Structure formats: structure tokens, C-alpha cells
Amino acid sequence: xxxxxxxxxIATFLYSNDPIAxxxxxxxxxxxxxxNSQKYLxxxxxxxxxxxxxxxxxxxxxxxxLIFLDDGSCISIYPETEIIINGSLDKRKILKDVEIVxxxxxxxxxDQLDNEFQIIAPSSKLDCNACDFWLLxxxxxxxxxxxxxxxxxxxxxxxxxxxSLGLDSTLLSIIDKDxxxxxxxxxxxxxxxxxxxxxxxxIIKNKNNNSNDLTSIKxxxxxxxxxxxxxxxxxxxILTYTN
Numbered sequence: 001x002x003x004x005x006x007x008x009x010i011a012t013f014l015y016s017n018d019p020i021a022x023x024x025x026x027x028x029x030x031x032x033x034x035x036n037s038q039k040y041l042x043x044x045x046x047x048x049x050x051x052x053x054x055x056x057x058x059x060x061x062x063x064x065x066l067i068f069l070d071d072g073s074c075i076s077i078y079p080e081t082e083i084i085i086n087g088s089l090d091k092r093k094i095l096k097d098v099e100i101v102x103x104x105x106x107x108x109x110x111d112q113l114d115n116e117f118q119i120i121a122p123s124s125k126l127d128c129n130a131c132d133f134w135l136l137x138x139x140x141x142x143x144x145x146x147x148x149x150x151x152x153x154x155x156x157x158x159x160x161x162x163x164s165l166g167l168d169s170t171l172l173s174i175i176d177k178d179x180x181x182x183x184x185x186x187x188x189x190x191x192x193x194x195x196x197x198x199x200x201x202x203i204i205k206n207k208n209n210n211s212n213d214l215t216s217i218k219x220x221x222x223x224x225x226x227x228x229x230x231x232x233x234x235x236x237x238i239l240t241y242t243n
Contacts (some may be wrong), residue, residue, distance in 0.1 A: 003122050019049030020083065020094050021066045027199050028062030028079070054085045058103070063199040069111045070094045073117065078104040078195050090115075090213035104195065108132045109150070127153045133165075134192055142174035146184055146192065154179075 005039040023044050031040030035053040044056065050066055056077060058064055064077040066085075069095060076081060081103020087096045098107075099120040109117040111130040119126040120134060129149025137143045145154060145165060152165040158175045165181065167169050169190060172180040196202035 017051075019051055019069065020087070020089075021050035021062060021068045023048040023050065024074075025063070025065040027064075029059045030062050030064045030077070031059075052085065052087060055082070056085070057082045063201075064203075068094055068096065073110045073112075074106075074108050076106040076201060078106070078138055078199075081105060082103075088227050095154070100135055100143075102137050102139070104134070104136050104200075106132075106134050106192075106196075121173070121237070122159060123156060123175040125157060142177075145171045146170075146188060153219045156203055171195050 004079050006044065015173065023046055023210065026044055026046055026048075028045040032042040032044050032050075032065070033040045033055050034051070035046065035055065036170065040055070042055050044064060045202060050056075056064065056066075058077050058079055058081045060079050062079050064204070065074060066077070067074045075083070078229065082101040083103070084099040084101065084206060087094060089095070093113075093115065096109075097117055097120070098120045101180075107117075109128055109131050113129075116127045116129055117131075120136065121137045122139070124145075125141045126133075126135075126145065128150055130147040133144065133152060134146040134148070136146075147165045147167060147169050149167075152171075153162060154165060154171055155162045156175075158179070161172065161179065161203055163179050168184050169186045170182055174180075192193065193202060200207070
């Protein structure tokens with residue numbers, strides 16, 4: 001399933017005990033726990049609600065896509081990754097603060113208006129208002145940011161230094177080392193695209209224009225999700241996707 005349009009919110013009432021995001025796609029075994037739990041016991045499914053302080057872990061051959069309920073910003077979580085969803089509410093707007101503990105994620109941030117989306121990684125912090133990028137993080141190689149679009153402002157927490165990332169650029173941040181910025185390589189791009197292809201996040205277009213070719217036909221589907229909060233106020237989320 002490939003999400004092709006952003007979420008449309010019919011109602012915009014958000015309270016502190018409401019979910020802030022929802023799972024729109026799952027492949028494989030993904031687990032969830034809150035900050036008070038010791039083990040990842042809850043298995044994630046499509047439509048699973050995500051709250052503040054949720055911690056998500058993906059195993060091998062696992063993929064999860066989260067979509068925030070206020071603006072449609074999304075996080076695609078790839079295999080063997082752990083993230084923590086933090087943040088707060090301000091006048092029904094979700095102030096998003098996501099920690100990437102380790103692993104690989106693609107993050108597509110819709111315009112946050114007067115706020116910024118914050119990403120915390122082991123050696124770095126990113127702030128942006130509207131951007132699209134990859135983040136690959138592990139203890140050996142540090143935090144690697146690969147920019148797709150938008151303005152990315154990245155700081156190295158150990159050196160107290162900041163840098164902006166240009167188009168088609170990669171930035172490597174390691175504890176107690178200067179930033180390493182360079183033009184993204186073809187091998188890096190192909191490596192990331194291989195994950196997208198594996199989990200149907202990228203479709204290879206068939207060059208054959210034969211209208212009878214089934215590979216060139218896409219069906220458009222609509223998924224309607226209804227949620228109620230503690231005050232019995234209902235919100236409706238409409239997802240459209242192709243498969």
C-alpha cells in the first residue's frame with residue numbers, strides 16, 4: 001500500500017490524552033511500549049494509535065509508517081530501528097520532538113508554521129520547519145543525514161556547532177568530531193531506494209505503454225478512520241492510497 005495524498009482532518013480538536021499519530025502501514029514485526037514499560041509487548045497494526053512517550057522498535061524485514069494527525073507529517077521507520085515519540089500540545093498543535101535511538105528512518109515534515117519539528121539523534125539534533133530527509137544512525141558510524149528537500153539546521157551536541165545542509169547533500173555527525181559534509185553518492189541513493197522498493201514505498205514505472213499491461217494499472221482506494229476522544233468528540237481521518 002502506498003500513501004499518495006496527505007491526511008485530511010475533518011475535526012481538529014486535540015487533547016493531551018488523544019493520540020497524536022496513527023500507523024498507516026506495517027510490514028513485519030513492529031513493537032510498541034510506553035515510557036513506564038520495560039518490554040516491547042504491544043504489536044503494531046494498521047490504525048494503531050500513537051501517543052506521546054511512545055517507543056517503537058522494528059525487527060528485521062519490518063517497516064512502519066506513522067502519520068501525525070494535525071498536519072500529515074510522516075515518519076517511515078525501516079528495519080532494526082528504535083525511535084521515541086516525544087513532544088507536547090500547544091493550542092491543539094502538536095509540537096513534535098522525535099528521538100532516533102538507532103536505525104534508519106525517512107522523515108517528511110509538512111510546514112510547521114511558527115514551530116519547528118525537532119529530531120534528536122545520539123550525536124546530533126535537527127530542527128526544521130518543512131523538510132524531507134533520511135537519517136541513518138548507529139554507534140560505529142554516527143548520525144548520517146541525507147537531504148531530499150527543505151532547510152535542515154543540524155547541530156553537533158558534543159561540539160556545540162551548527163550547520164545547514166544543501167540540496168542532494170549528506171552530512172555525517174560523530175561525537176567529538178567535526179561535521180563531514182559531501183555530495184550524496186549514487187551508491188547511497190541506491191541503497192536507500194532498495195529499502196523503499198522492498199516495502200513498496202517506491203514504484204518502478206513500466207516504460208511499456210501497452211494499456212493491457214497489468215503492471216501499469218493502479219487502483220485508488222480510500223480508508224476512513226474515525227476516532228473519539230474522552231469528551232466524545234469525533235474526528236475523521238481520510239487516507240487515499242494506491243496499490
